[in-house]
Amino acid sequence: MIEIEHLSKHYGDNIVVDDVSFAVGDGEIAVVVGTSGAGKSTLLRMINRLVVPNTGRVLIDGQDTATLPEDELRHRIGYVIQGYGLFPHRTVAENISTVPRLLGWDRRRIAARVEELLDLFQLDPGEFAQKFPHQLSGGQQQRVGVARALAAKPALLLMDEPFGSLDPVIRGKAQDDLLAIQRRLGTTIVLVTHDMNEAFHLGDRIAVMDQARLLQYAKPADLLTHPAEAFVEQLVGTAERPFRLLSLVTVKDAMEPGSAEGEPITVSATLRDALAQLIWRGRPALPVTDASGAPVGRISVDGILKHGRASLS
Amino acid sequence: MPTLRPTLHLDRLGSVIAGLIGLALVASPFVTYRANRIVSGEGRLLFDALPPAGAVGTILVVIGVALCAALAHRPLVRLAAASLGLCVIFPAVGVSAGFVTPVGNTFARVSPAIGFWLLALAFALLAADALTRLRLGPWGRLAALSIAAGMLALLLLSGAWSDLSLMKEYANRAESFWREGRQHLWLAFGSMGAACLVGLPLGLASHRVPALRAALLQGLSIVQTIPSIALFGILIAPLGYLAANVPLAAALGIRGIGAAPAFIALFLYSLLPVVANTMAGLSQVPADVTEAARGMGLSRRQRLVQIELPLAFPVILAGIRIVLVQNLGLATIAALIGGGGFGTFVFQGIGQTAIDLVLLGALPTVALSFAAAIILDAIIDLTRRGGHDRD
Numbered sequence: 237m238i239e240i241e242h243l244s245k246h247y248g249d250n251i252v253v254d255d256v257s258f259a260v261g262d263g264e265i266a267v268v269v270g271t272s273g274a275g276k277s278t279l280l281r282m283i284n285r286l287v288v289p290n291t292g293r294v295l296i297d298g299q300d301t302a303t304l305p306e307d308e309l310r311h312r313i314g315y316v317i318q319g320y321g322l323f324p325h326r327t328v329a330e331n332i333s334t335v336p337r338l339l340g341w342d343r344r345r346i347a348a349r350v351e352e353l354l355d356l357f358q359l360d361p362g363e364f365a366q367k368f369p370h371q372l373s374g375g376q377q378q379r380v381g382v383a384r385a386l387a388a389k390p391a392l393l394l395m396d397e398p399f400g401s402l403d404p405v406i407r408g409k410a411q412d413d414l415l416a417i418q419r420r421l422g423t424t425i426v427l428v429t430h431d432m433n434e435a436f437h438l439g440d441r442i443a444v445m446d447q448a449r450l451l452q453y454a455k456p457a458d459l460l461t462h463p464a465e466a467f468v469e470q471l472v473g474t475a476e477r478p479f480r481l482l483s484l485v486t487v488k489d490a491m492e493p494g495s496a497e498g499e500p501i502t503v504s505a506t507l508r509d510a511l512a513q514l515i516w517r518g519r520p521a522l523p524v525t526d527a528s529g530a531p532v533g534r535i536s537v538d539g540i541l542k543h544g545r546a547s548l549s
Numbered sequence: 550m551p552t553l554r555p556t557l558h559l560d561r562l563g564s565v566i567a568g569l570i571g572l573a574l575v576a577s578p579f580v581t582y583r584a585n586r587i588v589s590g591e592g593r594l595l596f597d598a599l600p601p602a603g604a605v606g607t608i609l610v611v612i613g614v615a616l617c618a619a620l621a622h623r624p625l626v627r628l629a630a631a632s633l634g635l636c637v638i639f640p641a642v643g644v645s646a647g648f649v650t651p652v653g654n655t656f657a658r659v660s661p662a663i664g665f666w667l668l669a670l671a672f673a674l675l676a677a678d679a680l681t682r683l684r685l686g687p688w689g690r691l692a693a694l695s696i697a698a699g700m701l702a703l704l705l706l707s708g709a710w711s712d713l714s715l716m717k718e719y720a721n722r723a724e725s726f727w728r729e730g731r732q733h734l735w736l737a738f739g740s741m742g743a744a745c746l747v748g749l750p751l752g753l754a755s756h757r758v759p760a761l762r763a764a765l766l767q768g769l770s771i772v773q774t775i776p777s778i779a780l781f782g783i784l785i786a787p788l789g790y791l792a793a794n795v796p797l798a799a800a801l802g803i804r805g806i807g808a809a810p811a812f813i814a815l816f817l818y819s820l821l822p823v824v825a826n827t828m829a830g831l832s833q834v835p836a837d838v839t840e841a842a843r844g845m846g847l848s849r850r851q852r853l854v855q856i857e858l859p860l861a862f863p864v865i866l867a868g869i870r871i872v873l874v875q876n877l878g879l880a881t882i883a884a885l886i887g888g889g890g891f892g893t894f895v896f897q898g899i900g901q902t903a904i905d906l907v908l909l910g911a912l913p914t915v916a917l918s919f920a921a922a923i924i925l926d927a928i929i930d931l932t933r934r935g936g937h938d939r940d
């Protein structure tokens with residue numbers, strides 16, 4: 237559990253973060269969105285005290301971070317930035333083992349951890365462990381950056397536009413991988429982005445910032461249905477709202493009993509994907525199967541529209 | 550057919566080299582003969598400078614190298630040709646000295662003349678060009694340097710050159726040659742070491758404190774613009790005062806003239822490259838790298854030692870390379886104020902119009918600077934771990 241209480245930061249007369257409070261539950265992903273210069277990075281950097289707040293405090297599991305030695309605090313918090321900041325003179329294995337070495341882990345444990353992480357991020361240890369960062373593609377560098385941040389098993393991971401320099405295809409894959417790994421490890425994540433799709437894809441809760449202030453902190457669906465201010469509404473995009481809503485719900489919630497003809501859809505697909513399939517196949521309904529491929533019901537255009545209207549009201 | 554290449558394709562640099570060789574062979578004396586060490590001499594063309602068989606052999610080899618330079622494409626072939634040429638003309642000029650000197654005459658002097666130097670230059674150019682085209686790695690370049698140094702040592706130790714005027718000058722002063730050599734190295738390396746000891750912390754400090762940066766760089770740049778003679782002059786007064794009034798200074802051998810002001814001048818000239826490159830090296834460490842290091846909880850010290858200095862190291866070394874090459878050359882000037890070094894022979898030689906004595910001081914200086922540049926360049930490449938230049 238991390239609690240941010242009345243954090244403020246100003247540089248001279250320029251107020252960069254203005255009295256921001258919110259809390260992130262264990263194992264949750266909180267995404268901070270907002271326009272450029274809104275103060276997102278500054279807010280994130282106050283959590284690991286790279287920036288010292290003027291007022292307010294940050295509690296991690298009830299403990300005020302200001303009471304901990306800075307370096308010790310940062311050893312416990314993973315940190316990933318846009319350019320990844322991999323050390324160019326160190327191999328992938330050496331990069332990943334940075335914090336474990338600072339913590340004095342023994343060699344065997346470090347080697348085992350590096351191998352485990354490379355496997356987790358689908359990088360063959362035999363091929364990648366001894367490579368230097370400049371020998372990696374952007375997507376591979378990104379994965380090494382996250383692996384490095386997770387090396388000492390932090391309970392909290394801070395990410396500042398971690399996918400910002402990836403192309404759209406790789407970015408989508410990287411987001412899915414991050415979600416899978418996060419579900420597995422149960423890491424709490426605070427992630428900064430200005431990509432709204434990314435925010436809705438990853439966030440359990442979304443914090444919208446504008447001009448140093450936190451405008452709204454809510455679940456994605458609430459943000460869509462009950463935007464706190466005009467700015468939030470504008471940011472999430474009025475025209476895209478219904479589709480974003482559909483993308484937050486899976487087929488399971490709008491499924492009907494019965495059967496239908498055609499290419500089946502899995503229960504875990506989002507309603508948005510299901511609607512796309514229905515339109516594309518030109519059918520009023522399609523069969524739904526579970527993970528093992530067994531038929532469990534059907535999904536129809538009418539059913540989706542009904543569900544959409546219900547969640548809006 | 551359009552794919553057919555012309556069988557003979559002239560290499561541009563090679564043609565220039567071949568031209569140089571032709572000029573050396575036809576129009577320039579290979580050695581100069583003088584009745585004694587300071588009178589002016591008469592030139593001997595290569596054909597007259599060696600016994601007939603040797604002369605013909607040498608000329609054939611030299612022409613062969615010229616053809617290779619103009620026509621051969623494979624760098625290894627060109628390198629082999631250049632090496633062969635050098636391995637022939639260097640001993641040849643020694644043999645020529647014995648051949649040209651009348652038997653029993655101990656006053657006559659024979660020196661390499663313009664033709665020899667042109668040939669040596671042409672072959673060296675050819676070798677350097679071939680080595681560049683071979684794209685040798687750092688170890689390859691070090692190996693090439695060692696081989697060249699070994700051949701030179703062999704040439705000098707074998708006595709093949711002992712009839713040359715240069716080696717006669719050496720034989721007359723063997724002891725002082727090595728003494729001045731040590732002094733030269735001490736001046737160059739000692740002042741470099743001192744500049745590193747002072748310059749690295751200064752560079753670090755001015756990287757951290759921007760206010761210091763401008764002032765320091767400007768001050769050191771001004772020092773760089775003072776001519777060495779003027780700097781010696783400026784140093785005489787304070788050092789003389791120090792020697793007269795501080796017993797410890799006098800005991801350390803500090804005087805207004807001599808090695809002390811030379812050492813200090815070299816040290817002052819060395820500071821700018823060391824400080825400037827330390828700063829440049831540290832400031833080119835990417836911002837996201839330092840940010841990540843800070844975010845992962847590396848302390849200030851750990852960041853400096855583990856991240857910033859290793860990443861800045863090649864640039865700092867480049868500064869040290871500049872300093873060393875510069876100091877090995879500049880140390881020659883120390884002799885002007887009695888500071889010793891190879892410059893001693895240069896200035897003596899100029900005074901006596903004995904060109905070979907000048908060479909006795911100048912050639913080792915050039916060789917040292919050259920070797921230092923190659924060695925440090927190789928080390929810089931070797932320290933660029935994970936850089937884009939290494940794969």
Ligand SMILES: Nc1ncnc2c1ncn2[C@@H]1O[C@H](COP(=O)(O)OP(=O)(O)OP(=O)(O)O)[C@@H](O)[C@H]1O
Pocket residue numbers: 247250252270271272273274275276277278279430
């Ligand atoms: N060290 C600093 N000194 C002065 N001003 C700063 C400093 N750091 C940030 N700022 C200012 O604070 C404001 C917010 O910066 P911040 O980096 O937090 O924005 P951001 O929301 O992350 O923007 P972006 O999306 O472009 O990354 C900006 O106006 C910036 O100029």
Ligand SMILES: [Mg+2]
Pocket residue numbers: 276277278396
């Ligand atoms: Mg930012």
